[in-house]
Amino acid sequence: MRGLIPLLAFLALIVLLAVSILRGNSDQLSYKFLNEPFPEFELTELYDETRSVDQALIRGEITLVNIFGTWCTPCKAEHPKLVEIGETENLRLVGLNWRDTRDRAKSWLAQLGDPYDFVIYDRMGELVIAMGATGAPETYVIDAQGIIRYKHVGMVTDQVWAETLQPLIRQLESE
Amino acid sequence: MRRWLMLVVLMAGFAFSVPGHAQDSQTVISEEVVEQRARDIGRGLRCVMCKNESIEESPSTTAQDMRRIVRERVRSGETDAEIIDYMQSRYGDFILLKPPVQPNTYLLWGLPFLLLLLALLWFWRAARKYSQDQT
Known part of the structure; x- marks a missing residue:
């Protein structure tokens, strides 16, 4: 019987470690800006390089910020859904174009459709890193006060939109 | 005995020599130093896409941008701690390969x-x- 003690102690340790690993949801777990104001930035608009944009542009109404790049294949795959959202929803859509040239980004949007109310041009990933993003595509829901309420990593599919993003936006609209 | 003498002379030479780049102006950090410090900082920062590589090792786009941002901040005169703090303020403790x-x-x-x-x-x-x- 006493010989079982080390085994039981070992099992207890495994359970303890497993619980702490499984408890966290890795995407939302350590996202520093969840329920925090959108970070400060100073960049320019994609179509008009003389027009500077900052965090003030994000405030005032519920906004979807979508990180994309023409080099990013899943971004292309999710794009029709964003175009559809842009057409059917009364919602401000902001594009954050990452690691592109202006010309490439503009012709990509001309070809696939431009659902964005405006596009922030972030060639060097300045804002992408400042907002703690991990890659592209990523989509953020920001409330009217400019607070980040949700971060979605990966494509906005029909399912993600219907089950997660749309209900959240409806809830924010009723707040 | 002569070998000992030579060793002493050689060591004295090293001790009194001044590294070539130490005379650079103090406000401008030489690119060599920038690279060295950026690598040291980068080796301690986790690539957020590949989880078990540092940003110095990872080929991912996010890591490339992080490397560039670390170098820019070194050049602008920030201390290592300030740069690591900045990254931690964006990505949390997760960005640190060695947990605090x-x-x-x-x-x-x-x-x-x-x-x-x-x-x-x-x-x-x-x-x-x-x-x-x-x-």
Whole structure:
């Protein structure tokens, strides 16, 4: 019987470690800006390089910020859904174009459709890193006060939109 | 004896020599230093896409941008701690490859020592019992 003690102690340790690993949801777990104001930035608009944009542009109404790049294949795959959202929803859509040239980004949007109310041009990933993003595509829901309420990593599919993003936006609209 | 003398002369030469780049103006950090410091900082920062590589090792786009941002900040005169703090303010403790010692990691850092202590305790008791049985 006493010989079982080390085994039981070992099992207890495994359970303890497993619980702490499984408890966290890795995407939302350590996202520093969840329920925090959108970070400060100073960049320019994609179509008009003389027009500077900052965090003030994000405030005032519920906004979807979508990180994309023409080099990013899943971004292309999710794009029709964003175009559809842009057409059917009364919602401000902001594009954050990452690691592109202006010309490439503009012709990509001309070809696939431009659902964005405006596009922030972030060639060097300045804002992408400042907002703690991990890659592209990523989509953020920001409330009217400019607070980040949700971060979605990966494509906005029909399912993600219907089950997660749309209900959240409806809830924010009723707040 | 002559060999000793030569060694002393050689060592004195090293001791009084001034590294070539030390005369650079103090506000501008040489690119060599920037690279060295950026690499040291980058090796401690986790690539957020590939989880178990540092940003210095990872080919991912996010890591490339992070490397560039670290270098820019070194050039602008920030200290290593300030740069690491900036990254931590964006990505949390997760960005640090070596977890900091703080209340939620006490178990992580302490467990090896605790287990060692328990093992020694067990060994000591077993050894004492063994020597008692022998006599």
